[in-house]
Amino acid sequence: MSNPQDRLNEPTLSTRGLQPENKETPISFLNTDIVPSHLFFKRNHFSYPKLTYSNYWLPINGLVKTPKIFSLQEIVKLPSKTIKVILECAGNKRSLFEPKVFGEQWEKGAISQGYWTGVSLTTLLEATGINPKAKEVLIEGYDKGKRTDKNNEYSYSRSLPLDKALDPDTIIAYEYNSQPIPFKHGYPLRLIVPNWYGMASVKWIKQISLISSEFKGPYQSIDYVYYPNKENDTDSFPVTIMNVNSTIQEPVHMEILNTGTHVIKGIAWTGAGEVSKVEVSTDHGDTWLEAEIEPTYRSYGWVSWTYEWSVYDPGEYTIMSKSTDTLGRTQPLKPFWNRKGYGYNAIDKVEVKIE
Template identity: 60%
Template structure:
């Protein structure tokens, strides 16, 4: 019987499961291996959730049924969705929150209608500043008594980007219930909190949205005890993951393939380098790309090792905007955006 990987459970109520990223070599993550990130219990969907409402600063408020949206010109893009807390477990000092390791990221083919097309049909007033997206999931935050829905906003310019889409297919199949059926917002280059699941209401506003998932969570707080110099979490950091070998593997002498993935929220990955001497010297890995502007880059490096002992493998990615993974991540008290140089320790016997 062929062995298969499983999701790694971080929490069951609400469900938070990590993708087995180290064992996935395909460009498109199968839906069953897509990581699961939830703030609240899964919503109870009814027929009304097959309708998508657009309201607020629009001259023609409308409800679009799923069949209406399916009849519109579609667009497909391949991109990763990464939780802002991916790799949180590696922060030093430790921070509170789901202790994600490397698997709070997955990549697939998303198909839907550009949000800009829907907003062409409703129109919008010139004073519009932001677009607010509301999912069907709701619950209580630990420090709140009232029930609240998951709501996030985008600046109008980002909402109108031609690749910001209302997705209804994942890998050419209807969205899985656990990942946002029937509608999920997909926002390229931003962390996953922006890609609201179970989307059923879109509201255009002429000021700044200040819901708890906008101005309290998903904010970088550089200081442990105050909010000084805080700023919002938006664009993906340049980052990479070593998929193989696994941490603390015991290997034989000979040739080993070091491989992984790299991604960025600005430009494209231009280089991945490997160090086997604790960062003193670096050697270039071989890159493999898809002809897709947002997709992650695969990389590999053949390691010829004859001397037994313990080794640290470092990997760092660079992007076309000149960003490079740092040796130490930017610490923040909620643990977002970890992107320090990837590191795996192995032993050669």
């Protein structure tokens, strides 16, 4: 039996909102790179949907040759795959933008990862056949509600371009870490779109439709769009692939440490290519030294890194981390400011005091 005191010492989610529920992963206190479901961050636009699992069906319709309705039992019997995927909310680190932007003030924990098991979306689409006029695949969730800027009720719906939908690693998942996906994370079926921000991975899938034109739903044409200008929509473009990024997990911000040797540790990730190096600075960026990256097989997850820091002079220090990927993308000193606060990926920083 587990010790009750151990449970008291376990990390918990940090609350950003309750109606709807939005909570952060305790990213600094994870002792594994596979996030257990009870520590997986929660991002919702509406209250949780009411579903009847015993009569759950997945229709695929629109521009298909043969519309089909799949039962959950049929889907589970199809050839499956398991992939390690990171899901990062597009608003992760929003609270760090200057000037401040409106929205959930996520710190560094709107990010989690683990093993997802399911069926390639392309397997289901091959079973229905694709009409040559199809350009996008529209995924509608059961979660719905009213928006603050609209009077109508909307389902949470997103589309994917056909080529991304047909990527064999875009899956309709039914398990997370070898267990049924928890209801609050999308049970019974959730779309998983590797390399893209988490808004693309629609939960509680209600139906899938193939369409011939660009989808203009509010969670695609209003939200999850980069707006570089505060006053107008000029030069806006959609949020898709995750930026290269890193987070320092230890030490924590404003921690007091003794002189001596300390291990700086963290995670790094990217939505394109792979993380090729992580650099650490303890002198405000005057010098950068490479951290050690833990070996990992190619996946869609983050890499863990460590850097051994010997410090013997008391004082206040700023520790910085900078990740670079194989496409040559590097974290900038300042983020790309946009008025909805998406895609923050500036060099990470924590302040510590040495005594």
